[in-house]
Amino acid sequence: MEDLAEKKQAIFESTLDLIKDHGFHGAPMSLVAKHAGVAAGTIYHYFESKEQLICELYAYNRARVTATIKAALNDGNDYKAKFFNVWTSLYSFYVKEPNVLIFFEQFVNSPFSSDKYPSHFRGDLYAFFADGIKQGIIRPLKPEILLVLVMGSINSTAKLNVFGKVAVTKPDVLRIAETVWDGISAKGKEN
Amino acid sequence: MEDLAEKKQAIFESTLDLIKDHGFHGAPMSLVAKHAGVAAGTIYHYFESKEQLICELYAYNRARVTATIKAALNDGNDYKAKFFNVWTSLYSFYVKEPNVLIFFEQFVNSPFSSDKYPSHFRGDLYAFFADGIKQGIIRPLKPEILLVLVMGSINSTAKLNVFGKVAVTKPDVLRIAETVWDGISAKGKEN
Amino acid sequence: MEDLAEKKQAIFESTLDLIKDHGFHGAPMSLVAKHAGVAAGTIYHYFESKEQLICELYAYNRARVTATIKAALNDGNDYKAKFFNVWTSLYSFYVKEPNVLIFFEQFVNSPFSSDKYPSHFRGDLYAFFADGIKQGIIRPLKPEILLVLVMGSINSTAKLNVFGKVAVTKPDVLRIAETVWDGISAKGKEN
Amino acid sequence: MEDLAEKKQAIFESTLDLIKDHGFHGAPMSLVAKHAGVAAGTIYHYFESKEQLICELYAYNRARVTATIKAALNDGNDYKAKFFNVWTSLYSFYVKEPNVLIFFEQFVNSPFSSDKYPSHFRGDLYAFFADGIKQGIIRPLKPEILLVLVMGSINSTAKLNVFGKVAVTKPDVLRIAETVWDGISAKGKEN
DNA sequence: GATGAATGAGCTTTCATTCAT
DNA sequence: AATGAATGAAAGCTCATTCAT
Numbered sequence A, B, C, D: 001m002e003d004l005a006e007k008k009q010a011i012f013e014s015t016l017d018l019i020k021d022h023g024f025h026g027a028p029m030s031l032v033a034k035h036a037g038v039a040a041g042t043i044y045h046y047f048e049s050k051e052q053l054i055c056e057l058y059a060y061n062r063a064r065v066t067a068t069i070k071a072a073l074n075d076g077n078d079y080k081a082k083f084f085n086v087w088t089s090l091y092s093f094y095v096k097e098p099n100v101l102i103f104f105e106q107f108v109n110s111p112f113s114s115d116k117y118p119s120h121f122r123g124d125l126y127a128f129f130a131d132g133i134k135q136g137i138i139r140p141l142k143p144e145i146l147l148v149l150v151m152g153s154i155n156s157t158a159k160l161n162v163f164g165k166v167a168v169t170k171p172d173v174l175r176i177a178e179t180v181w182d183g184i185s186a187k188g189k190e191n
Numbered sequence E: 001g002a003t004g005a006a007t008g009a010g011c012t013t014t015c016a017t018t019c020a021t
Numbered sequence F: 001a002a003t004g005a006a007t008g009a010a011a012g013c014t015c016a017t018t019c020a021t
Helices: A006-022 A029-036 A040-046 A050-073 A079-096 A098-108 A123-134 A143-163 A170-184 B006-022 B029-036 B040-046 B050-073 B079-096 B098-108 B123-134 B143-163 B170-184 C006-022 C029-036 C040-046 C050-073 C079-096 C098-108 C123-134 C143-163 C170-184 D006-022 D029-036 D040-046 D050-073 D079-096 D098-108 D123-134 D143-163 D170-184
Strands: none
Touching: A006 A029, A006 A040, A006 A050, A006 A098, A029 A040, A050 A079, A050 A098, A050 A123, A079 A098, A079 A123, A079 A143, A079 A170, A098 A143, A123 A143, A143 A170, A143 B143, A143 B170, A170 B143, A170 B170, B006 B029, B006 B040, B006 B050, B006 B098, B029 B040, B050 B079, B050 B098, B050 B123, B079 B098, B079 B123, B079 B143, B079 B170, B098 B143, B123 B143, B143 B170, C006 C029, C006 C040, C006 C050, C006 C098, C029 C040, C050 C079, C050 C098, C050 C123, C079 C098, C079 C123, C079 C143, C079 C170, C098 C143, C123 C143, C143 C170, C143 D143, C143 D170, C170 D143, C170 D170, D006 D029, D006 D040, D006 D050, D006 D098, D029 D040, D050 D079, D050 D098, D050 D123, D079 D098, D079 D123, D079 D143, D079 D170, D098 D143, D123 D143, D143 D170
């Protein structure tokens, strides 16, 4: 959130914070404005409507996630290393910004989202899994399934860490990623 | 939903349907009443407030899930079979009643839920995993983590089936459960 | 305004009064409600939106005008008498209910009216003029033109009486109707 | 609109156009500015407020109408010719500039007009009618009444031509003026 | 002079809840 | 028990106006 107009950034952050603390319903425009330190009308200089504000906020953060995935896939020697990179960097992203994690969850079933299902993370990761299957590294599940399983595991773990009563330690994180990898990898399997 | 007062049941079903089709925001009391075939005021004979209606609806369906889990755990010869029983019966439950699946998702982040995280399915399944670890069948992850990973995989798959553009076939379902099992089971692992 | 639901009638009258005194812009829903002695939300039990309230109010009063014209045309022996009947009864209607007169004026150029031009009074009066021309009683002008000229004369005179600083007496009214009649009638003309 | 400061003229024209196309309600200052090619704040260098902008625009165009009437009254041999001059030149003015026609209509009932009734065209035309009565050329109606009848006939016809679905041809125009004249003139009458 | 981002009062509308019937 | 008209606080949004640049 560095290269945005100052006010726009303040509005984005205000929205994200409010949604995290009070849910979608607890983020009326008046409060968003107040917490951003601007007047209610000011928001409408930057966004046509609440819907557009929410959708832009979503697009902005989805792009950040996509970029995080892309970077992780480019960093690492072998397939497994890349997988761990993706898993841990995405996990770290969500843990560092639980705002975004909560927002994504709420957005999917909000009146603002048309997509009922988050097909939003296809792209690079989808190709990565498809490729893994072709190479025989990954079990021959449909890539869409692999996608939701892996993304789901990241989400669940991040949520547990952020909101759960259970501490998720660094070793835990590695063990979880290992668990997921052992599930989806084809090693020693013949099906 | 058989042993409830007839009106109460109608109100529950109306709420569930409305939330599934239009989201939480699209289920105002007036519409809930209309679709249930009762007057708005009537709802307030059965529930003190909207909050109570929603919370009772949640408790009711949580109990159904809990019962489903309990039944699955009592049915099956060995540990692995019990796991598969839980996975597939819960999956079937959600696929048969996507209403409930969506409702749960929405409820967690609604103004009505105090718990931010679904610690709601502890109970039997928690004990089941704790026991599996003790017996050396399951990897020594914290049971809470196992819980969210497994429940997450069921949820993700059910959502993919119900809302995704990808068909999830019966063989797919077994392969996914197998994948999850292979991840969390301790066989052939020494960590 | 006799056979309407009591509240609906109060809302109609409140709207009409407010518009008469302060113009269209001076009739916000909050004031309409207040003056009608109901809560703001109550209006929305009777009307879907402000637009519909305004449009129904228009339709209702247009029907009253139409009925006034129809009654006037059925009462009177010859053509000229009918004409005078229409002129004076419509004039009386507007003078008795200046609310409606002002409302009509404002409605035509309001955001609520799609018709830019009041083609709304066609019907019986149009036929009356068309017939008068065929019989050679009325000058052979296009009936639409006759319509706006005559309606315009009624409107102008009523407005002058209601708002002007000049008193329009009963003899004045008859003389004005006579003036209009002498203009549009064909007697002694050969064009 | 030639001898005004360039910006002022642009603002005037922008306002007139916007009001014609979208009504008074569709001419917010921001749009007026945009269509005039200036910044919102710039308008406030030329006008103290929206009210003053509108009122000046009204005064400006009222003066144009007054001048048109004055010129028409000075051109023509006899009384009847002068009358026809006034009628047709004013009619032409409105048809050429329907902007102004609509603006006048809207202005009368706007929050900006204090006068509820257009006593604004008194002056020369009033004197002209008063004089005609004294000379026995015009029926002995109150001059105010003559004024609104004649002005109303011009307005109605212009509106019919500009917005109506009926074509108003040149012969039509002459016949209408003739109709009005035959109504208000005293020839052959003894009342 | 000119700009346009910022303001905030005020608008239309929604909806959980009440209560006379 | 059941009704549904009525309520009014609060939501999203507009727009005349200001003021630092």
